Amino acid sequence: xxxxxxxxxxxxxxxxxxxxxxxxxxxxxxxxxxxxxxxxxxxxxxxxxxxxxxxxxxxxxxxxxxxxxxxxxxxxxxxxxxxxxxxxxxxxxxxxxxxxxxxxxxxxxxxxxxxxxxxxxxxxxxxxxxxxxxxxxxxxxxxxxxxxxxxxxxxxxxxxxxxxxxxxxxxxxxxxxxxxxxxxxxxxxxxxxxxxxxxxxxxxxxxxxxxxxxxxxxxxxxxxxxxxxxxxxxxxxxxxxxxxxxxxxxxxxxxxxxxxxxxxxxxxxxxxxxxxxxxxxxxxxxx
Amino acid sequence: xxxxxxxxxxxxxxxxxxxxxxxxxxxxxxxxxxxxxxxxxxxxxxxxxxxxxxxxxxxxxxxxxxxxxxxxxxxxxxxxxxxxxxxxxxxxxxxxxxxxxxxxxxxxxxxxxxxxxxxxxxxxxxxxxxxxxxxxxxxxxxxxxxxxxxxxxxxxxxxxxxxxxxxxxxxxxxxxxxxxxxxxxxxxxxxxxx
Amino acid sequence: xxxxxxxxxxxxxxxxxxxxxxxxxxxxxxxxxxxxxxxxxxxxxxxxxxxxxxxxxxxxxxxxxxxxxxxxxxxxxxxxxxxxxxxxxxxxxxxxxxxxxxxxxxxxxxxxxxxxxxxxxxxxxxxxxxxxxxxxxxxxxxxxxxxxxxxxxxxxxxxxxxxxxxxxxxxxxxxxxxxxxxxxxxxxxxxxxxxxxxxxxxxxxxxxxxxxxxxxxxxxxxxxxxxxxxxxxxxxxxxxxxxxxxxxxxxxxxxxxxxxxxxxxxxxxxxxxxxxxxxx
Numbered sequence: 001x002x003x004x005x006x007x008x009x010x011x012x013x014x015x016x017x018x019x020x021x022x023x024x025x026x027x028x029x030x031x032x033x034x035x036x037x038x039x040x041x042x043x044x045x046x047x048x049x050x051x052x053x054x055x056x057x058x059x060x061x062x063x064x065x066x067x068x069x070x071x072x073x074x075x076x077x078x079x080x081x082x083x084x085x086x087x088x089x090x091x092x093x094x095x096x097x098x099x100x101x102x103x104x105x106x107x108x109x110x111x112x113x114x115x116x117x118x119x120x121x122x123x124x125x126x127x128x129x130x131x132x133x134x135x136x137x138x139x140x141x142x143x144x145x146x147x148x149x150x151x152x153x154x155x156x157x158x159x160x161x162x163x164x165x166x167x168x169x170x171x172x173x174x175x176x177x178x179x180x181x182x183x184x185x186x187x188x189x190x191x192x193x194x195x196x197x198x199x200x201x202x203x204x205x206x207x208x209x210x211x212x213x214x215x216x217x218x219x220x221x222x223x224x225x226x227x228x229x230x231x232x233x234x235x236x237x238x239x240x241x242x243x244x245x246x247x248x249x250x251x252x253x254x255x256x257x258x259x260x261x262x263x264x265x266x267x268x269x270x271x272x273x274x275x276x277x278x279x280x281x282x283x284x285x286x287x
Numbered sequence: 288x289x290x291x292x293x294x295x296x297x298x299x300x301x302x303x304x305x306x307x308x309x310x311x312x313x314x315x316x317x318x319x320x321x322x323x324x325x326x327x328x329x330x331x332x333x334x335x336x337x338x339x340x341x342x343x344x345x346x347x348x349x350x351x352x353x354x355x356x357x358x359x360x361x362x363x364x365x366x367x368x369x370x371x372x373x374x375x376x377x378x379x380x381x382x383x384x385x386x387x388x389x390x391x392x393x394x395x396x397x398x399x400x401x402x403x404x405x406x407x408x409x410x411x412x413x414x415x416x417x418x419x420x421x422x423x424x425x426x427x428x429x430x431x432x433x434x435x436x437x438x439x440x441x442x443x444x445x446x447x448x449x450x451x452x453x454x455x456x457x458x459x460x461x462x463x464x465x466x467x468x469x470x471x472x473x474x475x476x477x478x479x480x481x
Numbered sequence: 482x483x484x485x486x487x488x489x490x491x492x493x494x495x496x497x498x499x500x501x502x503x504x505x506x507x508x509x510x511x512x513x514x515x516x517x518x519x520x521x522x523x524x525x526x527x528x529x530x531x532x533x534x535x536x537x538x539x540x541x542x543x544x545x546x547x548x549x550x551x552x553x554x555x556x557x558x559x560x561x562x563x564x565x566x567x568x569x570x571x572x573x574x575x576x577x578x579x580x581x582x583x584x585x586x587x588x589x590x591x592x593x594x595x596x597x598x599x600x601x602x603x604x605x606x607x608x609x610x611x612x613x614x615x616x617x618x619x620x621x622x623x624x625x626x627x628x629x630x631x632x633x634x635x636x637x638x639x640x641x642x643x644x645x646x647x648x649x650x651x652x653x654x655x656x657x658x659x660x661x662x663x664x665x666x667x668x669x670x671x672x673x674x675x676x677x678x679x680x681x682x683x684x685x686x687x688x689x690x691x692x693x694x695x696x697x698x699x700x701x702x703x704x705x706x707x708x709x710x711x712x713x714x715x716x717x718x719x720x721x722x723x724x725x726x727x728x729x730x731x732x733x734x735x736x737x738x739x740x741x742x743x744x745x746x747x748x749x750x751x752x753x754x755x756x757x758x759x760x761x
Contacts, residue, residue, distance in 0.1 A: 050638040072641050080639035086632035088574055094549065099574050103640035107567045113545050129548055130317060319548055326540050331531035332519055335503050352543050359547045374520065427510045
């Protein structure tokens with residue numbers, strides 16, 4: 001296991017953001033799924049050594065980020081894409097990467113510049129090297145932020161919503177890049193997109209209200225909704241979640257509608273059901 | 288009015304089959320891939336040709352690098368109407384070689400002197416037309432009969448397109464000597480060809 | 482270009498001749514002939530044999546020059562003074578070494594010098610200068626590092642150089658610049674140098690206090706506390722003890738000197754453990 005987390009807790013003021021989180025993440029691509037405010041960003045920041053937890057232990061490559069020397073050693077093997085990566089807008093793309101590369105201890109100039117050109121090519125920004133950061137589009141900024149994580153070829157990549165702002169084609173390219181990285185490294189990414197999880201994660205962890213409520217393969221997550229996804233010709237009772245499909249029938253998640261037949265669940269179904277089951281105590285309660 | 292000034296000249300799409308002028312236009316728009324294609328296309332022959340004028344491979348490599356960096360900076364100054372791009376790049380490269388020779392203040396380690404003959408690419412003259420098929424041509428015979436020193440002087444000034452001062456630096460002789468050798472060479476050639 | 486294709490249609494040197502030209506096995510007139518042709522014929526130029534490794538190496542060196550940003554003025558100046566290139570690059574992103582901050586400091590100092598000169602050595606102008614000057618370096622360090630002042634903080638915080646090393650580097654650079662500029666202003670001040678240089682020891686003491694406190698607090702908070710403490714002390718001297726210049730008298734200066742001597746080894750010994758407000 002690359003990363004092991006035990007009993008992690010974090011509060012901001014009176015709000016509990018992480019509540020006794022246990023995790024083990026190994027090589028490959030692991031997706032962290034959860035609604036806004038579930039604690040995904042806080043968890044990733046703790047793993048990326050930019051935030052100290054109130055309680056609990058983190059160990060990555062056997063290194064403890066709470067200790068100064070080990071924290072620095074861990075950072076040498078880490079690539080981190082923050083949720084809201086700030087930039088220096090007056091820097092050019094190349095200058096910004098140059099700066100981060102120095103922070104990653106690449107002191108030799110020609111080696112550093114070779115590395116910068118490599119990561120620029122990875123995210124297809126090579127022709128923007130001399131563009132000022134403030135002139136980049138949202139998708140380009142996101143790719144620049146991604147390029148920055150790849151500098152010095154880290155063993156552990158912590159990516160907070162890497163596909164935000166990417167158009168469909170760029171998202172495909174990101175998936176190709178992430179799965180290639182996942183062949184030999186540990187990639188932990190958070191996302192809202194169940195398609196991202198389905199497309200590239202070997203494992204998925206669902207976080208709601210600061211707790212891990214699911215940990216398994218994407219197929220297992222879909223399996224949570226097995227036997228609870230229905231197709232029917234008449235609309236079900238208004239209290240359940242349903243929508244009209246393109247062929248004029250009704251797709252329902254949860255209780256069986258009149259004359260409904262079950263269909264194979266998708267990851268999204270399992271995810272939605274998990275969210276409902278954990279937040280709606282007053283509801284009918286999925287046993 | 289405003290739109291006219293604000294419009295940016297979009298470089299044409301380029302590839303390895305684009306011609307030099309198109310590539311230089313793209314280089315002027317700061318596209319490194321265009322410079323890379325130009326480098327792939329011109330660096331090999333520049334290296335061979337410069338090596339015939341300077342036996343130190345490091346100085347030749349340095350001149351080629353400097354030349355392409357200069358092409359990068361000055362590509363916007365290139366005008367296709369003023370001559371072939373290859374000739375333009377050659378001129379830059381040979382001048383870079385001369386200035387690095389001057390900087391290192393070495394006596395130019397000339398390649399075998401009798402080998403150091405080149406032809407300036409953009410000379411529009413009868414001589415030039417004959418040179419293309421020179422092996423059995425009259426001018427070829429005439430040049431072969433010149434002494435190596437005189438031939439080198441002709442090569443540097445007339446054919447490589449250098450000024451007298453640059454030729455003097457390349458050959459490691461005083462400017463006055465270059466001038467007299469060029470005059471003597473021309474007189475002899477006229478005699479041989481008459 | 483048209484001339485080239487016209488010529489190349491006429492005659493091409495045989496491939497063997499071109500190869501021998503490249504390896505140096507031709508007589509002078511043949512060389513001339515081949516070069517004349519190559520100058521006009523793109524096809525024969527590309528047919529010249531070459532070493533791919535040589536080409537790749539040559540291109541890499543060109544690309545390194547062409548594709549890298551021209552270093553900014555600050556970086557070039559620092560490199561001129563013998564600062565390693567990568568260290569200069571690091572300093573280039575310091576928020577309080579930005580042009581805006583430098584302009585602000587220079588305006589404050591310029592205003593102080595200007596008003597002192599206009600009023601020809603009015604003690605009020607001198608006092609204002611002496612009170613403000615020690616706070617400038619503290620403010621600079623406070624604004625040099627931290628989540629609150631650095632837009633790219635979160636991204637940098639996960640890199641090995643962040644934390645104490647980056648903070649100290651930036652702090653030393655900012656202190657040097659701020660102390661240097663203030664010293665320059667002092668030289669332009671009218672009146673005896675001894676009086677106008679009385680800010681130096683308090684400035685050093687506050688700066689070192691800043692470095693010590695930053696091991697435990699975010700720099701911005703540490704700076705605010707120190708500045709508030711300093712201004713408070715000045716106000717107490719004026720309002721309660723009725724001596725406006727008390728903070729700059731020899732006794733007070735001795736106190737600053739002792740504080741500096743105590744804190745200097747503390748900073749030097751414990752600088753590795755400095756964690757400027759990070760990881761909290």
